Amino acid sequence: KWKYEYYCRIYGLYNFPNFQGILLPIENSKTDPYNPSCLSNQSGLIFGNLTTSPDSSLTILGGSLLLNQIYQFMVYMENRKNSSIQATGYVLVTVDDTHPQLIVIGCVISILCVPNLEYQFVNPTTQVALFALCVGTCTNLQNIKWNIYQGSDNSSSNYTQWTLFNNMILYENIWFFCNFTATNQLFLNNPQINLWRFEVVYTFLNETSTSALNFIINQPPYNGSCSINPMNGTTTTLFTITCPNWYDEDGVKDYSLYGKVIF
Template sequence: MANSLVANRTYQFMVNMTHRANPYLQASGYLLVKVENARSQKVAVGCVIATMCSRKGEFQYINPNTELALFSSLVNQTGLQNNITWNVYLGMMNSSSDTQNWSLFTEMDDYRDIWFFGANRSHFTATNELFLTYRNIKFWRFEVVYMSMTEKSSSALHFEINQPPKSGICSITPSNGTITTKFTVICKNWTDQDGIKDYSFYAWTTHVEQRVILGSTISSVFELLLPVGSGNASLVNVIVQIRDQLNSVTEANISAVSVVLTRTNIDSFIKAIKISSTVPSKHPLVELLSKNNSVLTGQVITTVSQVLNEMNTEIIRLGIQNIASIFVSPLGSREIPMVSFLYRLYVHEESVHLKIFIAFMEYIYLQSVHTTIER
């Protein structure tokens, strides 16, 4: 094909591959080539996190709920000083030619350092607000231009929005329980053209940004333990993330459930560990740990740690309250022994609490080692 391409034109090259043994297995690949009558440097461009940009033909698949982080570099560094500019294009499908018509996104400057970061650097980031705001746009083109005093080079990646799983629901039963109650989450009717990859479960009480992961599974039915709820109703909020095979995610909020603290179970568990590092096999928490299920073990650790953290917060609150209530004597007067006593008491309580937490983690570790040896 030497000398057969005309300058200032864009050519699309396509290759079709068919499996020799099974002709029904086929794949296609595309490449767009713009011909310019000029010597230019080669520019490489790609996704910073490759797994978040799954390849699909001539496009990269991207999840609209995540940000896009790109990098660029000169393949053969010439030592010339380059100015870097990133451009964003919207793509509309041309049904007659089965190609995209690209239009420059003219509002890029308006959202600099809001949606777009690093527009004049080798690394560029576009937040998910771009894709969520323009939900009707399915195709995007991100182009980087390197320009020196004598040369201009560019490279681009084309993206197709990977639609997340849809049309399903998730529910949880029972609607209330304790920290040793096994709640069951059932997700059904979720569909995605790429197939469902897995389900991840999160819980939070007061602030969603403090949510903790409870586990992940390929099954649409999942048993889990929940941490103690907050407020008078002891409510816990549960979120399920449904992910497809190309890592596009959608979130399903489940009705809040009431989870109350059974301090007798926690207190007896802690007391037994403090005394002998052995807990009766019939204890509810020990029965859960004996299941040899790493997910359940992680949930027990999360639940007990939450209770211990709340106990520690209460110790700190009472310590500050007691110290703050002490009368401050005038300068030069005799020291009040009560100050020293209350401080020592606070330090002692903190030390005891720390030893409890260490004993708990040691117990969990020894249990896991024992389980491994048995296997």
């Protein structure tokens, strides 16, 4: 049903390797002199070979990636029957010589966290409620801490710089609770910030594990207007409401109309 292509870059240092402007898949042997490949050779790659969905998984064997390096993997999906149906996903991988516990983080109300590539959409008028779980044998847990970061894009290197949100301590008794809830005041009081990262840190006796979700503020539609004709009428009057020229970068899904009775 889907075609899959995988790409990789060394995060924060290089863009995804490309040849004459065309991205090079992770298994491609061509080299980009300005953006080196994640792998010295492609022998450490194993693609899933399911007959119903070939290449729907990718395994990278141990020793293929460098220690103390951060990699960004991108997967591009295209529907085989309708090439206009596409999707792209991202994941960051830090290579470290440890055996940390797996920490899972997610949204308490899933419909309020709509995936958008490497981010989750969030409306500035809604709150974010997150939960975290430690998977497996999670003994000797000492502490759980939540951190908030604000992001800024570096367009020249296609890289997001994350900075610890300075005002978290000032408002932690108002905005931040356990598991973790950030009310809409966090977004409404900081309209200049469009990118947010919520990170949970599990501290064990001899190690530390982290997990995070990145959010992007979903901007409202703009440039449109609405009108009603006629302006007055009775219960039998046919009213026509038009709302032309509204634009949203993610498309306008639908329109909702509300009315109230005035006595």
